[in-house]
Amino acid sequence: MATIQIKTEVSGSVWKIITAVGETVEPGGTLMILESMKMEIPVIAEDGGTVQKFTVAEAEAVNEGQVVAVLTK
Amino acid sequence: MATMEEVYAEKKAKAQAMGGPEKLARRRAAGVLNARERVDKLVDAGTFIESGLFGSSGSRPEDHDRSPTDGKVAGFGKIDGRECAVVANDFTVMGASSGATNGRKIGHMKRVATSRGLPMVFLGESSGARMPDHMGARGMGALLGNDPTQYARMRETPWASATLGLSYGSSSWYAVLSDFCVLRKGAVLAVSSAQLASLAIKEDVDPEVMGGWQVHSEVTGFADHVAETDEDALAAIRSFLSYMPSHHNESPPVHPVAEGSGAAMANIAKLLPERRTQVYDVRAIIRAFVDAGSFFELKPRFAKVAVTGLARLDGRTVGIVANNPLSRGGAMDTDACEKITSFLVLCDSFNIPIVMLVDNPGFSIGVEAERRRAPGKIMNFMQALQLCTVPKISIILRKSYGQAYLNMGGGRNSDEVAAWPTAEVSFMDPTFAVKIVHGLSPGEAGFDEAFAQMNKDSEAWGIAAIYAVQSVIQPQETRDYLIRMLEVHRQRLTNGVGQHLMRAWPTSF
Numbered sequence: 001m002a003t004i005q006i007k008t009e010v011s012g013s014v015w016k017i018i019t020a021v022g023e024t025v026e027p028g029g030t031l032m033i034l035e036s037m038k039m040e041i042p043v044i045a046e047d048g049g050t051v052q053k054f055t056v057a058e059a060e061a062v063n064e065g066q067v068v069a070v071l072t073k
Numbered sequence: 074m075a076t077m078e079e080v081y082a083e084k085k086a087k088a089q090a091m092g093g094p095e096k097l098a099r100r101r102a103a104g105v106l107n108a109r110e111r112v113d114k115l116v117d118a119g120t121f122i123e124s125g126l127f128g129s130s131g132s133r134p135e136d137h138d139r140s141p142t143d144g145k146v147a148g149f150g151k152i153d154g155r156e157c158a159v160v161a162n163d164f165t166v167m168g169a170s171s172g173a174t175n176g177r178k179i180g181h182m183k184r185v186a187t188s189r190g191l192p193m194v195f196l197g198e199s200s201g202a203r204m205p206d207h208m209g210a211r212g213m214g215a216l217l218g219n220d221p222t223q224y225a226r227m228r229e230t231p232w233a234s235a236t237l238g239l240s241y242g243s244s245s246w247y248a249v250l251s252d253f254c255v256l257r258k259g260a261v262l263a264v265s266s267a268q269l270a271s272l273a274i275k276e277d278v279d280p281e282v283m284g285g286w287q288v289h290s291e292v293t294g295f296a297d298h299v300a301e302t303d304e305d306a307l308a309a310i311r312s313f314l315s316y317m318p319s320h321h322n323e324s325p326p327v328h329p330v331a332e333g334s335g336a337a338m339a340n341i342a343k344l345l346p347e348r349r350t351q352v353y354d355v356r357a358i359i360r361a362f363v364d365a366g367s368f369f370e371l372k373p374r375f376a377k378v379a380v381t382g383l384a385r386l387d388g389r390t391v392g393i394v395a396n397n398p399l400s401r402g403g404a405m406d407t408d409a410c411e412k413i414t415s416f417l418v419l420c421d422s423f424n425i426p427i428v429m430l431v432d433n434p435g436f437s438i439g440v441e442a443e444r445r446r447a448p449g450k451i452m453n454f455m456q457a458l459q460l461c462t463v464p465k466i467s468i469i470l471r472k473s474y475g476q477a478y479l480n481m482g483g484g485r486n487s488d489e490v491a492a493w494p495t496a497e498v499s500f501m502d503p504t505f506a507v508k509i510v511h512g513l514s515p516g517e518a519g520f521d522e523a524f525a526q527m528n529k530d531s532e533a534w535g536i537a538a539i540y541a542v543q544s545v546i547q548p549q550e551t552r553d554y555l556i557r558m559l560e561v562h563r564q565r566l567t568n569g570v571g572q573h574l575m576r577a578w579p580t581s582f
Contacts, residue, residue, distance in 0.1 A: 009377075010401045037434055038502075039402040040351050046374070 004049050006069040012036025014060050014068070024050045031069050034062065049073035088126045088141040092165025100165070106303040108146045108163035111196050111237065115159065115307045116150025123148035124181065131173035132206040132216070140167055143174040144199075147182050149191070152314055155326075158186040160247075161196040164238055168200030171207075171243050173216055179243075180220055187229045190320030194310060195234040195251060201242030201265060226250050228422040228576040231317040235306040236262045239280070248295070249581045252419050253313040253371075255298040256286045257306045262295065294375035294412060295581060312369055316383040316390045317423055321576070324424050324569035325390035330364055335552050337361035342548040345470060345495060352398040355380055355430055358470070359393055362386075362552040368393070371416065376408035378433075381416040383425070387556045392420035395430035396481065398471075403433035405477060406442060410450035411582035413480075417457040418575045426464040426559055431481040432471040435501070453582070454480055462571035464488050464562035466555060469496040469533070469542065484541060488562050491544040491554060492533035503527040 012034040019031050027048035034041045049071030056068045075083070091097060091107060100107055106114065112121055128143045130136035144166035149158055160182050162169035169175075186193040207216050224246060226232075234251035236244070240262045248254050248262055256262060263270075263284030270278040282288070289296035298313075300306035318325045341361045346353050360368050363384035370382035377400040382393050394413055396403035405413075420427050436442070436451060458465070458480065467482030469492040478498065479486055492498075500506070506527040507513050513520040529535075537545050546554045563569060 037402050037404065038350060039398070039434075041402060042352065042399065044399075 001072050003052075004045070004047065004071040004073055005067045006031060006043060006045060006071060007065050007067055008034060008043055008062050009064065010034065010036040010041055011064045012041060012062060014056050014058050014062060015040060017054060017058055019051055021051050021053060024048070025071070032056075043068055045069075045071055047073060084127060091141060091163050096165040104302070105238065107165065108161040108169075108196070108198075111303060111307060112146055112148070112150065112159055112161050114304055115161075115194065115196070115310065116152055116157070117154065121148055121150040121159075125174070125178040128174045128178060130167075130203075130206075131177075132203075132212075136167070140172070140174075142166065143172050143178070144169040145175040145178055147175075147178040149185075152192070152194075152311055155192070155314070155319055156189075157192045157194055157314070158182040159194045159196070162198045162244060164198045164200075167203060169198055169244070170200045170203035171216075172203045173206065176216070176220075179247075180223070187227075190230055190322070192230050192314055192317065192319055193232045193251075194314075195232070195244075195247040196307075197234055197236045197240040197244035197248050197262075198238030198260070199240055199242060199244035201244070224250065226577070226580055228252070228321060228573065230320045231314065231423060233310045233313050235300075235303075235310055236260045237303055237306060239266070240284075241265050245284075251580065252317075252423075253297050253310065254289075254295055255300050255306045255309045255313075256289050256296040257300045257303055258286050261285055262289055290372070290374040292375075293581075294372050294408065296375075297371040299374070313383070316369065316385070316425070321423060321573055322570055328364075328367075328385055328388045330385075330388045331366050333365040335362075336365070338549045338552050341551065345493075345548065349471070349497075352402060354399045355395045355397045355403075355432065355470075358430065359384065359395060362555065363391070363393070364388065372412055376406065376412040378403055378405055378437075379409040379413050381412055386428075386552070386559060389559065390425050391555075391559070392416060392425045392427045393430070394427060394481075396433035398432050401437070403472075404435060404437040405433060405480075406437040407445040407447055407450040410447075410454040410480075414450075414454045414457045415580075415582055417454075417461055418578045421457075421461040421463050421571055422573050422576050424463060424564075424569055424571050426466070426562070427461065427482075428555060429465065429467040429482040429487065431467060431469045431473045431478075431483070433474070433477050433481070434472055435474040435477050436480075451476060451480065457575060457578070458482065458486055460574040462574065464559060464564070466491070466558055466562070468546075468551065468555075469493065469498065471495050471497060473498045474502075475500055489544070489558050490542040491546050491558075492537065492542045493548050493551075494533055494545060495548075496533040496536075496542075496545075497531040498533070498536050499529070499531040503529075 015035040017032040025045045030042040052070045130140040146161040232251040233253040234248040261280045261284040267278040267280035367385040380395040465487040467487035507523045511523045
């Protein structure tokens with residue numbers, strides 16, 4: 001079973017986490033939505049997987065490239 | 074004494090036996106095709122005519138018996154009925170290393186492909202230069218550098234490559250010189266082996282980390298496509314070539330229009346979110362208006378803010394360049410500039426009209442962007458766009474701001490510009506403009522007056538009124554509009570053939 005670290009593509013703040021620990025996300029599925037550049041930018045699990053943990057909370061500021069979730073597949 | 078027929082049959086069987094039953098069995102057990110199986114899966118049944126079956130190591134007579142075909146199977150075969158030249162590396166023979174004879178075979182394939190107008194296919198898997206043949210001053214002088222056009226790519230015909238195993242040296246060079254490069258998972262594309270790299274830098278190097286599919290699909294962008302298996306990789310090459318002309322002096326082939334094409338048009342407007350702050354995947358919009366099932370995306374995991382891909386409209390090949398707001402709001406970075414530049418060069422070199430879909434907040438800016446040479450990359454992209462002589466049509470879906478307005482075909486950078494009624498066009502966000510010009514932030518005295526002055530109408534109607542976009546179209550009209558306008562702009566004076574001003578531009582950026 002491979003561990004997948006999900007990183008953000010942009011700096012911004014976490015607006016909504018829309019999945020939960022233990023949940024399985026399809027490839028291309030959205031884990032959370034960031035607010036950045038006045039846009040709602042989704043954080044996507046390209047290859048899908050099961051959410052093990054989130055490393056950020058809602059309203060928290062995130063930097064580009066920061067790990068925000070860990071999945072296994 | 075053996076008859077002439079018996080001698081011939083024996084020599085032929087030996088040449089076709091590749092590296093022998095043991096090595097072939099190991100490959101089969103690993104689920105990997107051998108060079109001849111790959112050629113069979115690539116070309117139409119019964120069309121392969123081999124060149125150089127009886128070749129063998131030319132430098133060292135003692136290697137003659139263990140070097141059937143000198144490790145590279147070469148010849149001509151048809152793909153969907155169209156003639157192609159093929160070189161398939163046979164790793165079971167001396168690691169498909171480069172030698173004197175197989176160098177002549179590759180040279181001949183390339184010359185015939187270029188002079189007769191045939192696409193060229195490279196199936197790469199090679200350990201690199203053969204040793205000891207290349208060793209020493211005499212080896213170098215005899216084997217390297219004797220063809221001044223070996224790596225001069227002029228794009229007379231399309232080249233497609235698949236990297237299907239460990240690939241070093243010339244096998245990697247031909248992969249990145251190609252117009253289409255597919256990597257099979259587990260394959261490695263690199264300058265030299267991990268073993269040599271480890272010796273050179275005195276640390277352990279993992280081959281996959283150095284040159285595996287993830288590196289080349291996400292970091293270098295060399296891989297246009299990633300395949301799970303050899304069979305998938307070969308099918309991807311066939312698909313790619315189905316969009317391409319056989320050579321630069323003809324238009325791409327016209328295919329029958331797939332059933333169901335255009336059926337999604339009635340609902341295409343729903344793919345664009347009503348709220349302007351919400352993002353969406355532009356690929357859903359592309360798939361809705363092109364011929365059903367025809368969208369063939371290139372470099373999908375690299376610079377995802379921009380989408381590039383081949384598709385068909387009314388059976389004819391088009392190249393699609395689109396901002397994808399799903400990723401970073403669609404703000405293009407230097408990787409995106411390079412991805413689009415390389416795609417524009419591909420389309421223009423092979424007479425493929427370009428359709429641009431615009432929705433981005435401007436280029437990605439900042440310290441990192443400048444360090445990555447953003448001005449140079451933006452201008453390479455811009456220059457490529459202006460040097461294109463194929464028809465270009467740009468459609469503004471939503472945002473089009475600043476210099477990116479020009480790069481995405483705004484103004485006279487396309488032959489036709491259309492806007493959806495949802496388009497918004499301006500130089501920059503009016504709040505930023507007030508700060509830059511007046512030094513005022515929201516809430517400060519005078520901000521509101523200054524904002525009102527900057528906040529000029531950015532709707533599509535304003536730019537349509539001065540004919541800087543030629544059409545405002547409803548989303549559901551997009552397919553019909555594009556088909557009709559591409560028909561209008563067909564290059565009748567030259568039979569659909571452009572000027573190819575970038576034919577000698579680099580094949581990777």
